[in-house]
Amino acid sequence: MAVEARARTQEPHDEHVGGNxxxxxxxxxxxxxxxxxxxxxxxxxxxxxxxxxxxxxxxxxxxxxxxxxxxxxxxxxxxxxxxxxxxxxxxxxxxxxxxxxxxxxxxxxxxxxxxxxxxxxxxxxxxxxxxxxxxxxxxxxxxxxxxxxxxxxxxxxxxxxxxxxxxxxxxxxxxxxxxxxxxxxxxxxxxxxxxxxxxxxxxxxxxxxYLGTFLIASVATCLVLVASLGGTTWAWGSPQIVGLAVLGAVLAVAFVAVERRxxxxxxxxxxxxxxxxxxxxxxxxxxxxxxxxxxxxxxxxxxxxxxxxxxxxxxxxxxxxxxxxxxxxxxxxxxxxxxxxxxxxxxxxxxxxxxxxxxxxxxxxxxxxxxxxxxxxxxxxxxxxxxxxxxxxxxxxxxxxxxxxxxxxxxxxxxxxxxxxxxxxxxxxxxxxxxxxxxxxxxxxxxxxxxxxxxxxxxxxxxxxxxxxxxxxxxxxxxxxxxxxxxxxxxxxxxxxxxxxxxxxxxxxxxxxxxxxxxxxxxxxxxSYDEVCRALSVLGSREGRREIYRRITERAGYDLLPATSWLVLRMKKYGTVEPARLAEHLPVPLSVIIAAARQTEERRLAVRNGLGLHLTDQGRQVAERLAQAREESLAELLGDWWGPDRPTDLVRLVKLLNEELSGSDREEPHDTGPGARIGRALT
Incomplete structure (x- = not known):
């Protein structure tokens, strides 16, 4: 019935998740x-x-x-x-x-x-x-x-x-x-x-x-037995029904005593x-x-x-x-x-x-x-x-x-x-x-x-x-x-x-x-960690379909295309991006990616090296501010849970989701992963 009273704080060991x-x-x-x-x-x-x-x-x-x-x-x-x-x-x-x-x-x-x-x-x-x-x-x-x-x-x-x-x-x-x-x-x-x-x-x-689990199950069983057998198999005032009711009450008191400790x-x-x-x-x-x-x-x-x-x-x-x-x-x-x-x-x-x-x-x-x-x-x-x-x-x-x-x-x-x-x-x-x-x-x-x-x-x-x-x-x-x-x-x-x-x-x-x-x-x-993880993933998916990068850009205080912010953050994560490759592997129109790439160069946020774009010093500063704004947006969803004494596993979760919002560098055409859904939002 109950979940862990303490949230899971250990990260998995570095082990490959095999299989399909x-x-x-x-x-x-x-x-x-x-x-x-x-x-x-x-x-x-x-x-x-x-x-x-x-x-x-x-x-x-x-x-x-x-x-x-x-x-x-x-x-x-x-x-x-x-x-x-x-x-x-x-x-x-x-x-x-x-x-x-x-x-x-x-x-x-x-x-x-x-x-x-x-x-x-x-x-x-x-x-x-x-x-x-x-x-x-x-x-x-x-x-x-x-x-x-x-x-x-x-x-x-x-x-x-x-x-x-x-x-x-x-x-x-x-x-x-x-x-x-x-x-x-x-x-x-x-x-x-x-x-x-x-x-x-x-x-x-x-x-x-174990004892608390046994006691609460026993209390429930006693009460259900009283409800189902009383007045049918045994009379309500019979020793069996009265005994079951008394046993249920005693077990309930024992359960309270056990749970306190x-x-x-x-x-x-x-x-x-x-x-x-x-x-x-x-x-x-x-x-x-x-x-x-x-x-x-x-x-x-x-x-x-x-x-x-x-x-x-x-x-x-x-x-x-x-x-x-x-x-x-x-x-x-x-x-x-x-x-x-x-x-x-x-x-x-x-x-x-x-x-x-x-x-x-x-x-x-x-x-x-x-x-x-x-x-x-x-x-x-x-x-x-x-x-x-x-x-x-x-x-x-x-x-x-x-x-x-x-x-x-x-x-x-x-x-x-x-x-x-x-x-x-x-x-x-x-x-x-x-x-x-x-x-x-x-x-x-x-x-x-x-x-x-x-x-x-x-x-x-x-x-x-x-x-x-x-x-x-x-x-x-x-x-x-x-x-x-x-x-x-x-x-x-x-x-x-x-x-x-x-x-x-x-x-x-x-x-x-x-x-x-x-x-x-x-x-x-x-x-608690699992519940917040589920909730934020649902919200992240919903927001990803609703101009999440426009909101992030606005929060960071920049006048950029949403696709430009997305591109800058991908460069921050992977070092370089190739606009043509992105258009080939993601369901984002080539015109949207070209417009974003052009703006990164016009604003001196990135420079071209061969087919790829790399961040400039100014671009890295913008990327840091955009990443911070994205993390703040996620943290804001947590309300008073994100207080001064916030648990370390919540901090870790927000940072992890923040990273994942950039998508994968190996998305394939017609992919349905996070990058693909974010890409659709950019159009």
Whole structure:
């Protein structure tokens, strides 16, 4: 869950990054695809799984076991990867995930499936964390945002494709293929990683908070067990439930005591002194609660009550996914550009509350158009608040706490998802027994069919006489939709809390996070350095397309063409430039380069020696001032993080990005690297 409390300060040793970087990143994307797809592909298969293995009341734990395991494992994977090498740990995570997938596909009963899902979740947490971290090892800071954006695209794609694929496999093959499909993809990723991935060695040592990780995972597990088993398996006042609640409270006290003394705490308690973080953590919990609770039980409503196929239930869910992706992307971009953000958590929680009320109104007679509209509204509300919560937490804390604050917010969202699924499941199971008993109690039923059997396996509805089927379907419909009504007060609490958020001025370096950072079940594990690196690379790319050199020239106080400043800085970095060669190898018109070269000679900034241009003494002075202005522009984006006591790794990052903005001296035609994008900006 949490990232390193201290930013990574060691530079990689001088070791060549071998292999094909693009192929390596492709394999990392496959690894991320495994974990991302597994969170969505299972949803449409769940009704069939619980029908075949028995135990509708245990449906929630198929999801919850994965969520809890992946959330608890996240901080360990990140720090162990730093300490012992990310390649080995990433391979271990793939193997663990594949073993869990194979066992899930072979499960013969619900307890087995739940246990194997937890094993799968342990591996999935590593796939999430390490794939993103390895990108930072493979590509320079200037390019990091662009490549990490690909992982966000994977999440967007799996949000759409997951429910569809889950339905297709379930309907045309078997629900077991929802898990087996991971095996060939994982084997390919494992082979490619072994063959081509070479990562610079690092020497980042950590004091890993094993006890804190164990305690916080145990507290979450106890509370989720209370929420899911209370009132169903055991009565609320039973010794088992009371014992679990007391154990959870004792473990929570122990966790607080341990975190106060931990050198690198998994969740620093000082963060809760920041009001924005505390409020955002609670709202994040609520968003995860509502999102995963609904995503888990809506396919059951569609397949059992509406009678649609598993595949079509995935299609019916698409409006919710599109609403979520649309509003999530737009809200993050608007906030990054305007600096105003408070309206989004308020509007998002309000629309989510409205969406839950609309979902409560669904029944067995609801039309496709009505369901699609309600699903879209619900997704729209979730998306409005998801991106922004991560962004405002990053804006509210000091640089040293940036990493742990980001991971802390995503941790609470993941725990909220676990609670949502568990509590929705408890309410559903309790309501279903009551509704079926009221509808069919005392009515003669066919042999082998009873209220208990119908509660465990909805396929028994088909064996009922035609006159009783509508009552049974209505019982299922009412039980599921009542769940959404019970969630309304929780969403309303989020709406009220959102009003208490203080809208601090947004730092320029705080940018909209990737989709992979905002998905409800994906806890994030990055250092403060990594977060700033990602943000500045995104901003640098955006500014590179918007006359970055015009701004630098203006800041330095010179009346030069933007292309002239670019050319002068290239000469400063490489000693000489050949205008004709630049025009051949970069997508910059020859006329622009000739005009820039002519101006350097007219202003006596450079002299020609053969085909190349070299800086004069005056040119070197101008180049120094331009470089300083460029560094100041980058530093300005960091706001109060760039204070008198700024960390050395931030200073190093700004200098590194400053150098990289000059581009490479070996760019090829149609290149898409930094020099190419800057070149396009000059035209």
């Amino acid at each position: 970087v693009l192929v390596s990143i492709g394999a990392l994307l496959l690894g991320m695809l495994l974990a991302a797809l597994d969170q969505t592909i299972v949803s449409t298969a769940l009704p069939t799984i619980v029908s075949e293995l028995g135990g509708m009341e245990h449906l929630s734990w198929v999801v919850t076991a994965y969520l809890l395991a992946s959330t608890a494992a996240t901080p360990l994977w990140g720090k162990l990867g730093d300490q012992y090498g990310r390649k080995k740990l990433f391979q271990a995570a793939i193997v663990l995930f594949l073993v869990g997938s194979a066992l899930c596909g072979a499960a013969q009963n619900m307890p087995q499936l739940i246990a194997f899902r937890a094993l799968q979740g342990l591996g999935g947490g590593g796939l999430m964390v390490l794939s993103m971290a390895i990108v930072g090892d493979l590509v320079p800071p200037r390019e990091r945002g662009r490549y990490q954006g690909l992982f966000g695209a994977v999440f967007g794609a799996t949000s759409v494709l997951g429910p569809l694929l889950g339905g297709l496999f379930t309907e045309h093959l078997s629900w077991r293929w929802v898990f087996y499909v991971n095996l060939p993809v994982g084997v390919v990723a494992l082979a490619v990683i072994a063959a081509v991935l070479h990562i610079p060695s690092r020497a980042a040592r950590h004091v890993i908070d 931990a050198a690198e705490p998994v969740l620093p308690l000082k963060l809760f002194a920041v009001r924005t973080f505390t409020l955002s953590a609670v709202i994040s919990f609520i968003v995860g609660f509502a999102m995963f609770g609904a995503m888990t039980y809506l396919p059951t409503f569609l397949q059992v009550v509406q009678g649609v196929s598993p595949t079509m239930s995935g299609v019916y869910m698409l409006p919710m996914v599109f609403g979520l992706l649309l509003s999530s992307t737009l809200s993050g971009q608007i906030v990054s550009r305007t600096g105003r953000w408070k309206v989004f958590p308020i509007a998002g929680t309000a629309v989510t509350t409205l969406g839950l009320l609309l979902l409560h109104r669904l029944d067995e007679n609801s039309s496709t158009a009505v369901m699609s509209t309600y699903f879209f509204v619900f997704g729209l509300g979730l998306g409005l608040v998801m991106q922004v919560l991560v962004l405002i937490v990053q804006n509210a804390v000091s640089y040293e706490d940036l990493g742990v604050a980001t991971s802390g917010a995503t941790f609470f969202r993941s725990i909220g998802a676990s609670f949502g699924v568990a509590i929705f499941g408890t309410i559903f199971a309790g309501r279903l027994g009551d509704e079926l008993g009221a509808a069919l109690g005392g009515v003669p039923l066919p042999p082998g069919v009873s209220v208990d059997s119908l509660q465990a396996d909805p396929r028994g509805i088909a064996a009922l006489p035609p006159s009783l089927r509508p009552d049974a379907l209505h019982a299922y419909a009412a039980s599921i939709t009542d769940v959404f009504l019970y969630a309304v007060p929780v969403a309303l609490l989020g709406f009220v809390l959102a009003w208490f958020l203080k809208e601090d001025k947004l730092r320029a370096s705080v940018t909209a996070p990737d989709l992979s950072e905002t998905y409800a079940s994906n806890p994030v594990e990055r250092s």
